[in-house]
Amino acid sequence: MMNDTPIRVRIAPSPTGDPHVGTAYIALLNYLFARQRHGRFILRIEDTDRTRFVETSEQMIFESLRWLGLAWDEGPDVGGGYGPYRQSERTELYRAAVLRLQESGKAYRCFCTPERLEAMRKQQAAAKQPPRYDRTCLQLSPAQVSENLARQVPFVVRMAVPQPGETTFRDELRGEIRFDHANVDDQVLLKSDGYPTYHLANVVDDHAMEISDVIRAEEWISSTPKHVLLYQAFGWPAPRFWHMPLLRNPDKSKISKRKNPVSLIYYRQAGFLPAALINFLGLLGGGMPADLEQFNLAEMAEKFQFERISLGGPVFDLEKLRWLNGVYLRALPPETLLGELRENVFGESYLRQIVPLVQERIETLAQAADLADFFFRDEVAPPPEVYLPKKRSKEETLKMSSELLAGLEASDWTHPALEKTLRDLAEQSGWPAKEVFMLFRAILTGKTASPPLLESALVFGKARTLDRLRRFLEREKARK
RNA sequence: GGCGCCAUCGUCUAGCGGCCCAGGACGUCGCCCUCUCAAGGCGAAGAUCGCGGGUUCGAAUCCCGCUGGCGCUACCA
Numbered sequence: 001m002m003n004d005t006p007i008r009v010r011i012a013p014s015p016t017g018d019p020h021v022g023t024a025y026i027a028l029l030n031y032l033f034a035r036q037r038h039g040r041f042i043l044r045i046e047d048t049d050r051t052r053f054v055e056t057s058e059q060m061i062f063e064s065l066r067w068l069g070l071a072w073d074e075g076p077d078v079g080g081g082y083g084p085y086r087q088s089e090r091t092e093l094y095r096a097a098v099l100r101l102q103e104s105g106k107a108y109r110c111f112c113t114p115e116r117l118e119a120m121r122k123q124q125a126a127a128k129q130p131p132r133y134d135r136t137c138l139q140l141s142p143a144q145v146s147e148n149l150a151r152q153v154p155f156v157v158r159m160a161v162p163q164p165g166e167t168t169f170r171d172e173l174r175g176e177i178r179f180d181h182a183n184v185d186d187q188v189l190l191k192s193d194g195y196p197t198y199h200l201a202n203v204v205d206d207h208a209m210e211i212s213d214v215i216r217a218e219e220w221i222s223s224t225p226k227h228v229l230l231y232q233a234f235g236w237p238a239p240r241f242w243h244m245p246l247l248r249n250p251d252k253s254k255i256s257k258r259k260n261p262v263s264l265i266y267y268r269q270a271g272f273l274p275a276a277l278i279n280f281l282g283l284l285g286g287g288m289p290a291d292l293e294q295f296n297l298a299e300m301a302e303k304f305q306f307e308r309i310s311l312g313g314p315v316f317d318l319e320k321l322r323w324l325n326g327v328y329l330r331a332l333p334p335e336t337l338l339g340e341l342r343e344n345v346f347g348e349s350y351l352r353q354i355v356p357l358v359q360e361r362i363e364t365l366a367q368a369a370d371l372a373d374f375f376f377r378d379e380v381a382p383p384p385e386v387y388l389p390k391k392r393s394k395e396e397t398l399k400m401s402s403e404l405l406a407g408l409e410a411s412d413w414t415h416p417a418l419e420k421t422l423r424d425l426a427e428q429s430g431w432p433a434k435e436v437f438m439l440f441r442a443i444l445t446g447k448t449a450s451p452p453l454l455e456s457a458l459v460f461g462k463a464r465t466l467d468r469l470r471r472f473l474e475r476e477k478a479r480k
Numbered sequence: 481g482g483c484g485c486c487a488u489c490g491u492c493u494a495g496c497g498g499c500c501c502a503g504g505a506c507g508u509c510g511c512c513c514u515c516u517c518a519a520g521g522c523g524a525a526g527a528u529c530g531c532g533g534g535u536u537c538g539a540a541u542c543c544c545g546c547u548g549g550c551g552c553u554a555c556c557a
Contacts, residue, residue: 014557049556114555121554130482131553156555174485183483183553191555198557222484222552243485250491252549283492283505290494293505310486310493313550317491320506330519 007039008212011065011072012202014046015057018263018463019064021316022217022247022255025281028300029244030215031070032287035301039212043075044205045086048195064264068274069297082209087201094196097204097234098157098189106233107189109155110137111148132185133158157190159199159230167225172213172242173309179225187226199223203230206239215242218313219254242306245285245313255316257409261470266463270378271344276325283324284314294327345376353459357451371451375460379471380446387442387472389435397439398476400429404440405469413462418454443472 011027013019034041043065045058062077074080084090101107110133112120121131138160140148148155165181189200196204206214221243231238249259256262261270267277278297282288287304288295295303329337342348358371374380388397403425411421422440426433441453444465450456457465 012557016557046557052556110555117555125481128481154555158555171485177484179483185553188555193555195555197555202557217551218485219551219557245486246551248550254551280492286493290504312486314493315491317506320492323506326519 007037010042012044016052019061040073043072154192158186248313263463276328374445382442
Protein backbone atom coordinates (compact mmCIF):
# COMPACT_ATOMS: atom_id res chain seq x y z
CA MET A 1 0.00 0.00 0.00
CA MET A 2 0.99 3.58 -0.46
CA ASN A 3 1.26 4.82 3.05
CA ASP A 4 3.46 7.84 3.14
CA THR A 5 3.15 8.93 -0.43
CA PRO A 6 1.67 12.37 -1.02
CA ILE A 7 -2.10 12.56 -1.19
CA ARG A 8 -3.40 12.85 -4.73
CA VAL A 9 -7.07 12.40 -5.52
CA ARG A 10 -9.09 12.86 -8.63
CA ILE A 11 -12.50 13.44 -10.03
CA ALA A 12 -13.02 11.79 -13.39
CA PRO A 13 -16.23 12.85 -15.09
CA SER A 14 -17.06 11.78 -18.61
CA PRO A 15 -18.31 14.41 -21.03
CA THR A 16 -21.55 12.73 -22.03
CA GLY A 17 -24.06 15.46 -21.26
CA ASP A 18 -24.92 18.02 -18.65
CA PRO A 19 -22.69 18.04 -15.57
CA HIS A 20 -24.37 15.96 -12.88
CA VAL A 21 -25.05 16.66 -9.19
CA GLY A 22 -23.52 13.29 -8.42
CA THR A 23 -20.32 14.50 -10.02
CA ALA A 24 -20.48 17.62 -7.88
CA TYR A 25 -20.97 15.50 -4.77
CA ILE A 26 -17.98 13.28 -5.47
CA ALA A 27 -15.95 16.29 -6.58
CA LEU A 28 -16.72 18.01 -3.28
CA LEU A 29 -15.60 14.98 -1.31
CA ASN A 30 -12.38 14.67 -3.26
CA TYR A 31 -11.75 18.36 -2.92
CA LEU A 32 -12.20 18.24 0.85
CA PHE A 33 -10.01 15.19 1.13
CA ALA A 34 -7.19 16.89 -0.75
CA ARG A 35 -7.54 20.16 1.16
CA GLN A 36 -7.44 18.61 4.58
CA ARG A 37 -4.52 16.34 3.81
CA HIS A 38 -2.49 18.90 1.95
CA GLY A 39 -2.80 16.92 -1.22
CA ARG A 40 -3.60 17.64 -4.82
CA PHE A 41 -7.04 17.55 -6.39
CA ILE A 42 -7.00 16.50 -10.01
CA LEU A 43 -9.61 16.76 -12.75
CA ARG A 44 -9.36 14.14 -15.44
CA ILE A 45 -11.73 13.90 -18.37
CA GLU A 46 -12.77 10.33 -19.16
CA ASP A 47 -13.76 10.71 -22.78
CA THR A 48 -13.23 7.16 -23.96
CA ASP A 49 -16.82 6.57 -24.99
CA ARG A 50 -16.98 8.16 -28.39
CA THR A 51 -20.60 7.10 -28.94
CA ARG A 52 -21.88 9.14 -26.02
CA PHE A 53 -19.43 12.01 -26.37
CA VAL A 54 -20.99 15.46 -26.22
CA GLU A 55 -18.91 18.27 -27.62
CA THR A 56 -20.01 21.00 -25.20
CA SER A 57 -19.97 18.82 -22.14
CA GLU A 58 -16.37 19.29 -21.04
CA GLN A 59 -16.66 23.06 -20.95
CA MET A 60 -19.88 22.81 -18.96
CA ILE A 61 -18.17 20.54 -16.45
CA PHE A 62 -15.38 23.07 -15.99
CA GLU A 63 -17.81 25.93 -15.57
CA SER A 64 -20.12 24.11 -13.18
CA LEU A 65 -17.38 22.91 -10.88
CA ARG A 66 -15.78 26.36 -10.86
CA TRP A 67 -19.16 27.88 -10.12
CA LEU A 68 -19.33 25.67 -7.07
CA GLY A 69 -15.89 26.81 -6.02
CA LEU A 70 -14.29 23.39 -6.41
CA ALA A 71 -11.01 24.44 -7.96
CA TRP A 72 -8.67 21.69 -9.13
CA ASP A 73 -4.91 21.77 -8.94
CA GLU A 74 -4.30 19.83 -12.11
CA GLY A 75 -6.50 19.32 -15.13
CA PRO A 76 -6.85 19.65 -18.89
CA ASP A 77 -7.26 23.41 -18.74
CA VAL A 78 -4.77 24.23 -16.00
CA GLY A 79 -2.09 21.69 -16.76
CA GLY A 80 0.09 19.94 -14.23
CA GLY A 81 2.99 17.55 -14.23
CA TYR A 82 1.03 14.43 -15.04
CA GLY A 83 -0.77 15.33 -18.24
CA PRO A 84 -2.39 15.06 -20.58
CA TYR A 85 -5.54 15.03 -18.48
CA ARG A 86 -7.89 13.91 -21.21
CA GLN A 87 -8.01 10.18 -21.77
CA SER A 88 -8.52 10.53 -25.50
CA GLU A 89 -5.03 12.04 -25.57
CA ARG A 90 -3.49 9.13 -23.69
CA THR A 91 -4.49 6.23 -25.93
CA GLU A 92 -0.87 5.22 -26.60
CA LEU A 93 -0.42 4.59 -22.90
CA TYR A 94 -3.35 2.21 -22.78
CA ARG A 95 -2.29 0.35 -25.87
CA ALA A 96 1.19 -0.15 -24.48
CA ALA A 97 -0.23 -1.28 -21.16
CA VAL A 98 -2.58 -3.76 -22.74
CA LEU A 99 0.25 -5.13 -24.83
CA ARG A 100 2.23 -5.85 -21.69
CA LEU A 101 -0.73 -7.74 -20.33
CA GLN A 102 -1.12 -9.76 -23.50
CA GLU A 103 2.54 -10.69 -23.52
CA SER A 104 2.32 -12.06 -20.02
CA GLY A 105 -0.88 -13.92 -20.81
CA LYS A 106 -2.99 -11.77 -18.53
CA ALA A 107 -5.11 -10.47 -21.37
CA TYR A 108 -6.23 -11.89 -24.69
CA ARG A 109 -7.82 -10.88 -27.94
CA CYS A 110 -11.47 -11.67 -28.39
CA PHE A 111 -12.95 -11.83 -31.86
CA CYS A 112 -16.51 -12.57 -30.85
CA THR A 113 -19.12 -10.48 -32.57
CA PRO A 114 -21.61 -8.44 -30.58
CA GLU A 115 -24.30 -10.69 -32.03
CA ARG A 116 -22.65 -13.82 -30.71
CA LEU A 117 -22.19 -12.25 -27.31
CA GLU A 118 -25.80 -11.26 -27.19
CA ALA A 119 -26.96 -14.74 -28.17
CA MET A 120 -24.67 -16.19 -25.53
CA ARG A 121 -26.14 -13.96 -22.84
CA LYS A 122 -29.65 -14.79 -23.90
CA GLN A 123 -28.87 -18.47 -23.60
CA GLN A 124 -27.29 -17.99 -20.20
CA ALA A 125 -30.30 -16.05 -19.05
CA ALA A 126 -32.62 -18.80 -20.26
CA ALA A 127 -30.53 -21.40 -18.42
CA LYS A 128 -30.55 -19.15 -15.36
CA GLN A 129 -26.78 -18.88 -15.53
CA PRO A 130 -25.07 -15.62 -14.58
CA PRO A 131 -24.20 -13.75 -17.77
CA ARG A 132 -20.49 -13.81 -18.37
CA TYR A 133 -18.11 -14.22 -21.25
CA ASP A 134 -17.63 -17.91 -22.00
CA ARG A 135 -13.91 -17.54 -22.83
CA THR A 136 -14.21 -19.00 -26.30
CA CYS A 137 -11.40 -16.82 -27.56
CA LEU A 138 -9.09 -17.76 -24.72
CA GLN A 139 -8.87 -21.23 -26.30
CA LEU A 140 -7.86 -19.87 -29.70
CA SER A 141 -4.58 -21.28 -30.97
CA PRO A 142 -1.82 -18.86 -32.03
CA ALA A 143 -2.48 -19.90 -35.61
CA GLN A 144 -6.16 -19.04 -35.36
CA VAL A 145 -5.33 -15.71 -33.82
CA SER A 146 -2.91 -14.73 -36.54
CA GLU A 147 -5.38 -15.86 -39.15
CA ASN A 148 -8.08 -13.64 -37.68
CA LEU A 149 -5.59 -10.81 -37.48
CA ALA A 150 -4.61 -11.31 -41.10
CA ARG A 151 -8.27 -11.26 -42.13
CA GLN A 152 -8.64 -8.09 -40.10
CA VAL A 153 -11.44 -9.44 -37.98
CA PRO A 154 -12.29 -6.71 -35.45
CA PHE A 155 -11.36 -7.63 -31.92
CA VAL A 156 -11.37 -6.43 -28.36
CA VAL A 157 -8.87 -7.28 -25.64
CA ARG A 158 -10.18 -8.91 -22.50
CA MET A 159 -8.51 -9.48 -19.20
CA ALA A 160 -7.90 -13.12 -18.25
CA VAL A 161 -9.26 -13.36 -14.75
CA PRO A 162 -7.42 -16.17 -12.93
CA GLN A 163 -9.82 -19.08 -12.45
CA PRO A 164 -10.45 -20.27 -9.88
CA GLY A 165 -9.54 -17.60 -7.39
CA GLU A 166 -10.74 -14.75 -5.29
CA THR A 167 -9.85 -11.13 -4.72
CA THR A 168 -10.06 -9.27 -1.48
CA PHE A 169 -9.63 -5.56 -1.12
CA ARG A 170 -10.14 -3.03 1.59
CA ASP A 171 -12.73 -0.32 1.40
CA GLU A 172 -11.69 2.36 3.87
CA LEU A 173 -15.25 2.88 5.02
CA ARG A 174 -16.48 -0.72 5.04
CA GLY A 175 -13.48 -2.91 5.64
CA GLU A 176 -12.61 -6.06 3.71
CA ILE A 177 -14.70 -6.94 0.69
CA ARG A 178 -14.26 -10.29 -0.97
CA PHE A 179 -15.18 -11.48 -4.45
CA ASP A 180 -15.02 -14.99 -5.82
CA HIS A 181 -13.57 -14.94 -9.33
CA ALA A 182 -16.51 -17.07 -10.39
CA ASN A 183 -18.35 -13.77 -10.31
CA VAL A 184 -15.73 -11.67 -12.03
CA ASP A 185 -16.12 -11.49 -15.79
CA ASP A 186 -13.30 -11.31 -18.32
CA GLN A 187 -13.76 -7.58 -18.75
CA VAL A 188 -13.14 -5.90 -22.05
CA LEU A 189 -10.09 -3.71 -21.60
CA LEU A 190 -9.63 -2.36 -25.08
CA LYS A 191 -12.62 -1.80 -27.34
CA SER A 192 -12.57 -2.61 -31.04
CA ASP A 193 -12.27 1.08 -31.84
CA GLY A 194 -8.94 1.12 -30.02
CA TYR A 195 -10.22 3.10 -27.05
CA PRO A 196 -9.84 1.65 -23.58
CA THR A 197 -12.78 0.91 -21.31
CA TYR A 198 -13.12 2.72 -18.02
CA HIS A 199 -11.56 -0.18 -16.16
CA LEU A 200 -8.29 -0.11 -18.04
CA ALA A 201 -7.97 3.62 -18.46
CA ASN A 202 -8.81 4.32 -14.86
CA VAL A 203 -6.17 1.95 -13.53
CA VAL A 204 -3.47 3.02 -15.97
CA ASP A 205 -4.13 6.69 -15.32
CA ASP A 206 -4.50 6.45 -11.58
CA HIS A 207 -1.14 4.76 -11.49
CA ALA A 208 0.50 7.15 -13.92
CA MET A 209 -0.92 10.12 -12.07
CA GLU A 210 0.12 8.66 -8.72
CA ILE A 211 -3.37 8.77 -7.29
CA SER A 212 -3.17 7.76 -3.64
CA ASP A 213 -6.88 7.52 -2.83
CA VAL A 214 -9.75 6.68 -5.11
CA ILE A 215 -12.89 8.36 -3.79
CA ARG A 216 -15.79 7.43 -6.00
CA ALA A 217 -19.42 6.36 -5.89
CA GLU A 218 -20.57 3.08 -4.42
CA GLU A 219 -21.73 1.77 -7.79
CA TRP A 220 -18.07 0.97 -8.46
CA ILE A 221 -17.68 -1.53 -5.67
CA SER A 222 -18.54 -4.50 -7.82
CA SER A 223 -15.94 -3.63 -10.42
CA THR A 224 -13.20 -2.90 -7.93
CA PRO A 225 -11.90 -6.50 -7.95
CA LYS A 226 -11.24 -6.08 -11.65
CA HIS A 227 -9.24 -2.98 -10.92
CA VAL A 228 -7.32 -4.65 -8.13
CA LEU A 229 -6.54 -7.57 -10.42
CA LEU A 230 -5.28 -5.12 -12.99
CA TYR A 231 -2.97 -3.43 -10.51
CA GLN A 232 -1.64 -6.86 -9.60
CA ALA A 233 -1.20 -7.84 -13.21
CA PHE A 234 0.83 -4.70 -13.85
CA GLY A 235 2.76 -5.13 -10.63
CA TRP A 236 1.63 -1.73 -9.38
CA PRO A 237 0.58 -0.78 -5.86
CA ALA A 238 -3.15 -0.16 -5.61
CA PRO A 239 -4.53 3.08 -4.19
CA ARG A 240 -6.87 3.14 -1.21
CA PHE A 241 -10.53 2.90 -2.06
CA TRP A 242 -13.27 5.00 -0.50
CA HIS A 243 -16.69 4.24 -1.88
CA MET A 244 -19.24 6.93 -1.19
CA PRO A 245 -22.98 6.37 -0.85
CA LEU A 246 -25.07 7.00 -3.92
CA LEU A 247 -27.41 9.99 -4.01
CA ARG A 248 -31.02 8.82 -4.30
CA ASN A 249 -34.36 9.84 -5.76
CA PRO A 250 -37.26 10.21 -3.36
CA ASP A 251 -38.11 6.55 -4.11
CA LYS A 252 -34.57 5.56 -3.04
CA SER A 253 -33.37 4.52 -6.46
CA LYS A 254 -30.08 5.91 -7.74
CA ILE A 255 -30.59 9.58 -8.54
CA SER A 256 -31.73 10.04 -12.12
CA LYS A 257 -32.94 12.76 -14.40
CA ARG A 258 -36.34 11.18 -14.83
CA LYS A 259 -37.14 11.65 -11.17
CA ASN A 260 -35.05 14.60 -10.07
CA PRO A 261 -33.29 17.55 -11.62
CA VAL A 262 -29.69 16.34 -11.78
CA SER A 263 -28.10 18.89 -14.08
CA LEU A 264 -25.89 21.45 -12.40
CA ILE A 265 -26.93 23.79 -15.21
CA TYR A 266 -30.48 23.51 -13.91
CA TYR A 267 -29.52 24.40 -10.37
CA ARG A 268 -27.61 27.39 -11.57
CA GLN A 269 -30.36 28.64 -13.84
CA ALA A 270 -33.13 27.96 -11.36
CA GLY A 271 -31.35 30.29 -8.97
CA PHE A 272 -29.60 28.20 -6.40
CA LEU A 273 -26.55 29.77 -4.82
CA PRO A 274 -23.39 27.70 -5.15
CA ALA A 275 -22.68 28.13 -1.46
CA ALA A 276 -26.10 26.71 -0.60
CA LEU A 277 -25.75 23.73 -2.92
CA ILE A 278 -22.31 22.96 -1.53
CA ASN A 279 -23.60 23.28 2.01
CA PHE A 280 -26.49 20.99 1.20
CA LEU A 281 -24.27 18.35 -0.39
CA GLY A 282 -22.08 18.51 2.68
CA LEU A 283 -25.09 17.67 4.80
CA LEU A 284 -25.74 14.47 2.88
CA GLY A 285 -23.88 11.55 4.33
CA GLY A 286 -23.18 13.39 7.54
CA GLY A 287 -19.44 13.94 7.51
CA MET A 288 -19.77 17.16 9.46
CA PRO A 289 -20.20 17.48 13.22
CA ALA A 290 -23.83 16.90 14.10
CA ASP A 291 -24.48 20.27 15.66
CA LEU A 292 -23.52 22.12 12.51
CA GLU A 293 -26.09 22.80 9.86
CA GLN A 294 -24.67 25.75 7.98
CA PHE A 295 -21.09 25.92 6.84
CA ASN A 296 -18.92 26.89 3.92
CA LEU A 297 -16.19 25.10 2.01
CA ALA A 298 -13.42 26.30 4.29
CA GLU A 299 -15.24 25.08 7.38
CA MET A 300 -15.90 21.78 5.71
CA ALA A 301 -12.27 21.37 4.82
CA GLU A 302 -11.50 21.94 8.46
CA LYS A 303 -14.11 19.75 10.09
CA PHE A 304 -15.37 17.16 7.64
CA GLN A 305 -14.56 13.61 8.75
CA PHE A 306 -14.64 10.87 6.17
CA GLU A 307 -14.83 8.20 8.84
CA ARG A 308 -18.14 9.66 9.97
CA ILE A 309 -19.91 9.26 6.66
CA SER A 310 -23.04 7.18 6.98
CA LEU A 311 -23.25 4.50 4.37
CA GLY A 312 -26.96 4.53 3.64
CA GLY A 313 -27.68 6.34 0.37
CA PRO A 314 -29.18 9.76 1.15
CA VAL A 315 -32.27 10.98 -0.66
CA PHE A 316 -31.58 14.24 -2.41
CA ASP A 317 -34.32 16.27 -0.75
CA LEU A 318 -35.08 19.25 -2.94
CA GLU A 319 -37.36 20.71 -0.27
CA LYS A 320 -34.53 20.98 2.18
CA LEU A 321 -32.20 22.40 -0.46
CA ARG A 322 -34.77 25.10 -1.18
CA TRP A 323 -35.02 25.96 2.49
CA LEU A 324 -31.26 26.16 2.83
CA ASN A 325 -30.97 28.26 -0.29
CA GLY A 326 -33.55 30.60 1.20
CA VAL A 327 -31.47 30.94 4.33
CA TYR A 328 -28.50 31.98 2.21
CA LEU A 329 -30.55 34.37 0.09
CA ARG A 330 -31.99 36.13 3.13
CA ALA A 331 -28.56 36.57 4.61
CA LEU A 332 -27.32 38.46 1.56
CA PRO A 333 -26.91 42.23 1.69
CA PRO A 334 -29.59 43.65 -0.65
CA GLU A 335 -26.89 45.09 -2.83
CA THR A 336 -25.42 41.62 -3.31
CA LEU A 337 -28.83 40.12 -3.91
CA LEU A 338 -29.42 42.70 -6.59
CA GLY A 339 -26.20 41.66 -8.20
CA GLU A 340 -27.21 38.01 -8.12
CA LEU A 341 -30.57 38.83 -9.66
CA ARG A 342 -28.98 40.95 -12.35
CA GLU A 343 -26.62 38.17 -13.18
CA ASN A 344 -28.87 35.15 -12.92
CA VAL A 345 -32.51 36.09 -13.30
CA PHE A 346 -32.54 39.33 -15.21
CA GLY A 347 -29.26 38.76 -16.95
CA GLU A 348 -28.44 41.16 -19.76
CA SER A 349 -27.93 38.45 -22.36
CA TYR A 350 -31.09 36.66 -21.26
CA LEU A 351 -33.13 39.85 -21.63
CA ARG A 352 -31.60 40.53 -25.01
CA GLN A 353 -32.86 37.19 -26.25
CA ILE A 354 -36.33 37.74 -24.87
CA VAL A 355 -36.92 41.24 -26.19
CA PRO A 356 -37.30 40.31 -29.87
CA LEU A 357 -39.76 37.59 -28.92
CA VAL A 358 -42.18 40.05 -27.36
CA GLN A 359 -41.57 43.16 -29.43
CA GLU A 360 -44.14 42.34 -32.10
CA ARG A 361 -46.84 41.66 -29.56
CA ILE A 362 -46.85 44.72 -27.34
CA GLU A 363 -48.70 48.01 -27.33
CA THR A 364 -47.23 49.31 -24.12
CA LEU A 365 -43.93 48.52 -22.46
CA ALA A 366 -45.66 47.11 -19.43
CA GLN A 367 -47.22 44.36 -21.53
CA ALA A 368 -43.77 42.94 -22.14
CA ALA A 369 -43.75 41.69 -18.59
CA ASP A 370 -47.13 40.01 -19.02
CA LEU A 371 -45.99 38.27 -22.16
CA ALA A 372 -42.62 37.19 -20.87
CA ASP A 373 -43.60 36.35 -17.32
CA PHE A 374 -42.96 32.64 -17.72
CA PHE A 375 -39.28 33.32 -18.44
CA PHE A 376 -38.89 34.57 -14.92
CA ARG A 377 -41.11 32.23 -12.98
CA ASP A 378 -39.91 29.23 -11.07
CA GLU A 379 -43.14 27.46 -11.84
CA VAL A 380 -46.18 27.91 -14.03
CA ALA A 381 -49.20 25.79 -13.26
CA PRO A 382 -51.71 25.77 -16.10
CA PRO A 383 -55.12 24.42 -15.10
CA PRO A 384 -56.68 21.66 -17.23
CA GLU A 385 -58.78 24.25 -19.09
CA VAL A 386 -55.53 25.61 -20.43
CA TYR A 387 -53.47 22.54 -21.17
CA LEU A 388 -56.14 19.95 -22.03
CA PRO A 389 -56.89 19.88 -25.78
CA LYS A 390 -60.58 19.70 -26.54
CA LYS A 391 -61.80 16.15 -26.92
CA ARG A 392 -58.67 14.68 -25.31
CA SER A 393 -58.86 12.80 -22.07
CA LYS A 394 -56.62 13.66 -19.19
CA GLU A 395 -54.90 10.26 -19.34
CA GLU A 396 -54.21 10.66 -23.02
CA THR A 397 -52.82 14.13 -22.48
CA LEU A 398 -50.58 13.09 -19.64
CA LYS A 399 -49.27 10.22 -21.69
CA MET A 400 -48.46 12.63 -24.48
CA SER A 401 -46.78 14.90 -21.96
CA SER A 402 -44.56 12.03 -20.83
CA GLU A 403 -43.63 11.33 -24.40
CA LEU A 404 -42.98 15.00 -24.90
CA LEU A 405 -40.63 14.96 -21.95
CA ALA A 406 -38.82 11.87 -23.21
CA GLY A 407 -38.58 13.30 -26.71
CA LEU A 408 -37.26 16.67 -25.60
CA GLU A 409 -34.85 15.02 -23.24
CA ALA A 410 -33.29 13.19 -26.14
CA SER A 411 -33.41 16.16 -28.46
CA ASP A 412 -30.68 18.62 -29.28
CA TRP A 413 -31.60 22.13 -28.20
CA THR A 414 -31.76 23.72 -31.64
CA HIS A 415 -34.72 24.97 -33.56
CA PRO A 416 -34.71 22.28 -36.26
CA ALA A 417 -34.17 19.52 -33.72
CA LEU A 418 -37.00 20.71 -31.52
CA GLU A 419 -39.33 21.08 -34.44
CA LYS A 420 -38.53 17.60 -35.66
CA THR A 421 -39.04 16.18 -32.20
CA LEU A 422 -42.49 17.70 -31.89
CA ARG A 423 -43.57 16.81 -35.40
CA ASP A 424 -42.33 13.23 -35.07
CA LEU A 425 -44.23 12.96 -31.85
CA ALA A 426 -47.38 14.17 -33.56
CA GLU A 427 -46.97 11.72 -36.36
CA GLN A 428 -46.30 8.71 -34.15
CA SER A 429 -49.23 9.46 -31.91
CA GLY A 430 -51.69 10.55 -34.52
CA TRP A 431 -52.17 13.87 -32.79
CA PRO A 432 -52.43 16.94 -35.03
CA ALA A 433 -49.16 18.85 -34.78
CA LYS A 434 -50.96 21.94 -33.55
CA GLU A 435 -52.26 20.08 -30.52
CA VAL A 436 -48.80 18.86 -29.61
CA PHE A 437 -47.40 22.35 -29.95
CA MET A 438 -50.23 23.79 -27.91
CA LEU A 439 -49.77 21.28 -25.14
CA PHE A 440 -46.09 22.08 -24.98
CA ARG A 441 -46.90 25.78 -25.01
CA ALA A 442 -49.33 25.44 -22.13
CA ILE A 443 -46.87 23.50 -20.02
CA LEU A 444 -43.94 25.78 -20.76
CA THR A 445 -45.67 29.13 -20.58
CA GLY A 446 -48.79 28.37 -18.59
CA LYS A 447 -50.87 30.00 -21.28
CA THR A 448 -52.41 29.34 -24.67
CA ALA A 449 -51.02 32.51 -26.18
CA SER A 450 -47.29 33.11 -26.03
CA PRO A 451 -44.23 34.30 -27.88
CA PRO A 452 -42.98 31.85 -30.52
CA LEU A 453 -42.83 28.49 -28.79
CA LEU A 454 -39.61 26.95 -30.02
CA GLU A 455 -37.68 30.20 -29.74
CA SER A 456 -38.97 30.56 -26.22
CA ALA A 457 -37.90 27.05 -25.27
CA LEU A 458 -34.51 27.71 -26.80
CA VAL A 459 -34.03 30.85 -24.72
CA PHE A 460 -35.48 29.31 -21.57
CA GLY A 461 -32.98 26.47 -21.79
CA LYS A 462 -33.16 22.73 -21.87
CA ALA A 463 -32.55 22.06 -18.20
CA ARG A 464 -35.35 24.30 -17.02
CA THR A 465 -37.76 23.32 -19.78
CA LEU A 466 -37.39 19.66 -18.86
CA ASP A 467 -37.86 20.53 -15.23
CA ARG A 468 -41.07 22.35 -16.04
CA LEU A 469 -42.35 19.27 -17.88
CA ARG A 470 -41.36 17.01 -15.01
CA ARG A 471 -43.03 19.18 -12.43
CA PHE A 472 -46.13 19.43 -14.56
CA LEU A 473 -46.36 15.66 -14.78
CA GLU A 474 -45.73 15.20 -11.11
CA ARG A 475 -48.35 17.77 -10.18
CA GLU A 476 -51.03 16.45 -12.49
CA LYS A 477 -50.47 12.83 -11.62
CA ALA A 478 -50.77 13.68 -7.96
CA ARG A 479 -54.01 15.53 -8.59
CA LYS A 480 -56.17 12.73 -9.83
C1' G B 481 -31.62 -14.91 -11.05
C1' G B 482 -26.22 -14.31 -9.36
C1' C B 483 -22.80 -11.30 -6.68
C1' G B 484 -21.97 -7.11 -3.54
C1' C B 485 -23.26 -2.99 -0.38
C1' C B 486 -26.63 -0.94 3.04
C1' A B 487 -30.68 -0.68 7.02
C1' U B 488 -32.67 5.10 13.55
C1' C B 489 -39.01 9.74 12.68
C1' G B 490 -41.93 10.90 5.56
C1' U B 491 -36.63 13.07 4.44
C1' C B 492 -31.26 14.46 6.10
C1' U B 493 -29.10 12.83 10.42
C1' A B 494 -27.21 12.39 16.19
C1' G B 495 -26.20 7.99 18.81
C1' C B 496 -20.31 4.32 18.51
C1' G B 497 -23.00 -1.14 25.73
C1' G B 498 -25.84 1.90 30.71
C1' C B 499 -26.57 9.47 30.29
C1' C B 500 -32.05 7.10 24.99
C1' C B 501 -39.47 4.93 27.08
C1' A B 502 -33.84 7.87 21.19
C1' G B 503 -31.65 14.25 20.23
C1' G B 504 -31.43 18.07 16.13
C1' A B 505 -32.82 19.87 11.09
C1' C B 506 -36.30 19.86 6.66
C1' G B 507 -41.31 18.91 5.82
C1' U B 508 -46.35 18.70 8.26
C1' C B 509 -49.84 20.77 11.96
C1' G B 510 -51.13 24.53 15.78
C1' C B 511 -50.25 29.19 18.33
C1' C B 512 -47.74 34.07 18.48
C1' C B 513 -45.99 38.30 15.66
C1' U B 514 -48.49 40.82 11.57
C1' C B 515 -52.45 45.02 6.56
C1' U B 516 -51.35 39.98 3.35
C1' C B 517 -47.76 36.42 2.30
C1' A B 518 -43.17 35.04 3.66
C1' A B 519 -39.46 35.28 7.39
C1' G B 520 -39.02 34.84 12.69
C1' G B 521 -40.55 32.96 17.77
C1' C B 522 -43.07 29.10 20.57
C1' G B 523 -45.25 24.35 20.61
C1' A B 524 -47.24 19.52 18.73
C1' A B 525 -47.63 15.13 16.05
C1' G B 526 -44.03 11.86 13.99
C1' A B 527 -39.08 6.06 14.95
C1' U B 528 -42.20 -0.97 19.04
C1' C B 529 -34.19 2.04 16.50
C1' G B 530 -36.73 -3.45 9.61
C1' C B 531 -37.84 -8.60 11.89
C1' G B 532 -36.12 -12.93 14.76
C1' G B 533 -32.49 -15.10 17.54
C1' G B 534 -28.16 -14.77 20.44
C1' U B 535 -23.79 -12.33 23.62
C1' U B 536 -24.19 -9.29 28.18
C1' C B 537 -26.21 -7.64 34.78
C1' G B 538 -27.64 -4.24 30.67
C1' A B 539 -28.14 -3.43 23.19
C1' A B 540 -30.34 1.38 18.65
C1' U B 541 -25.26 0.33 19.71
C1' C B 542 -21.62 -6.42 19.40
C1' C B 543 -22.64 -11.45 16.68
C1' C B 544 -25.78 -14.68 13.52
C1' G B 545 -30.03 -15.53 10.45
C1' C B 546 -34.09 -13.50 7.83
C1' U B 547 -36.48 -9.59 5.33
C1' G B 548 -36.24 -5.24 2.65
C1' G B 549 -33.82 -1.37 -0.23
C1' C B 550 -30.07 -0.22 -3.52
C1' G B 551 -26.01 -1.16 -6.88
C1' C B 552 -23.42 -4.12 -10.46
C1' U B 553 -24.27 -7.94 -13.86
C1' A B 554 -22.27 -3.61 -21.73
C1' C B 555 -16.95 -3.11 -26.82
C1' C B 556 -21.29 3.08 -20.68
C1' A B 557 -18.89 5.38 -17.25
